[in-house]
Amino acid sequence: MSDVRTVIHDHDGGLDDILSLLLLTRYGNVALRGVTVTPADCLLAPALSVTRKVLAMTGLPHVPVAAGELQGRNPFPLEWRIDALRMDALPVLNRPGPLGGEPVDLPAHRQLAAWLLAAEAPVTVLATGPMTNLAWCLDRHPEVEPKIAEVVFMGGALDVPGNVDQPGHDGSAEWNIYWDPDAAQRVFDSGVPVTMFPLDITDLVPIIGEFACAFGEHYGNPVSDLAGTLLAMTFGTLETTGMPYCGWDSLTTSYLAVPDMFEFETARCRVVTTGPSQGRTVRDPAGRPVKCARTVDPDHFYKHCLATLT
Incomplete structure (x- = not known):
């Protein structure tokens, strides 16, 4: 089918990343080519193990999974990263049953390059974690650019505060x-089309109790049981961090199935790479144009997830 997207999911193992993977496995218009796992959040x-178990559960044991080895400059808090241990248990x-997700020998950044270089038609890269693997590909193999139809990226904060609360950073x-x-700046410096879902829009879809508990009506279905459990595991984030847990990655992923749920603007922007504002995404007339999601109906998103995962 001509309207089927070939997608590579580059995620970093958080609760919402796994919910995103679960959504991808349910979309009839997505052909999942492979999954790369970045050791960020x-x-x-355990994040690799969870990924493979989800692929087995959803009938996609053939989808290859590559382990990331590249490290970022600013590590995520350990108390967030251990969610992968809880999910794996x-x-x-x-x-009972075998794991899914065929493991590959190449590390994630090299495997991503190999998949892109071998692609017969342009591929969508869904990045729900940092873009470290993709940046490496663009640096070392610039010939992958025409192989990328679109980078769909969860990240940035244009007109709202960020969510980084670390010593020496301005937030x-x-x-x-x-x-x-x-x-991130390397990807912005490239010519690949980027569709960005910043905090400006993902903050509109907090994980609320009514949404998470609605999955209980479908108890006994493994996919909906996992989805509801992942959502329940987000509870307490507001109380411990002062920030709500939102559908950052799952909202971004839903664009692949229901793009008309969103309104977009073209924003010229760049990334601050040093100093107390490092990582900030700023509007800049000289920056690269990015297709930026701006509005969504939260109820539409919640209903979409329920319908897809139950």
Whole structure:
């Protein structure tokens, strides 16, 4: 089918990244070519295990999974990264049966380059973590540019405060960019089409109790049980960090299935790569044009997730 997208999912193992992967496995218009896992908002080994178990559960055991080894400049807090350990122990992911997700020998950045170079038609890269692997590909293999139809990226904060609260930082950056600001700017410096979902729009879809608990009506279906459990595991974020847990990655992923749910603007922007504002995404008339999501109906998003995952 001509309207089917070939997608590579480059994620970093957080709760919402796995919810995004779960959504991808349900979309009829997505052909999942492979998954790369960046060791950013996760502990790598359990995040890889969770990824493979989700692919097995959803009938996609053939999809290859590559382990990331490149590191960013600013590590995520350990207390966030251990969510991967909790996910890996969930009963719904540990039913009898083999793991899915064919492991590959190449590290994620090299495997991503190999997949892109071998692509017969341009591929969509869904980046719900930092863009470190993609930046490496563009640096070392600039010939991959025409192989990329679109980079769909969760990251940035244009007209709202960031979500980084670290010593010496001014709080203006979003974490996926802050982890590796140079990588984000490298992708912005390229000619690949970028569609960005910044905090400006993802902040509109907090994970609310009514949404998470609605999955209980479908208890007994492994996919909906996992989705509801992942959402329940986000509770307490506001109380411990002062910031709500939002559907950052899952909202970004939903664009692949229902693009008309969003309104967009073209924003010229760049990334601050040094100093107390490093990782900040700023509007700049001399910056590169980015297709930036601006508005969404939260109820539409919640209903889309429920319909897709139940």
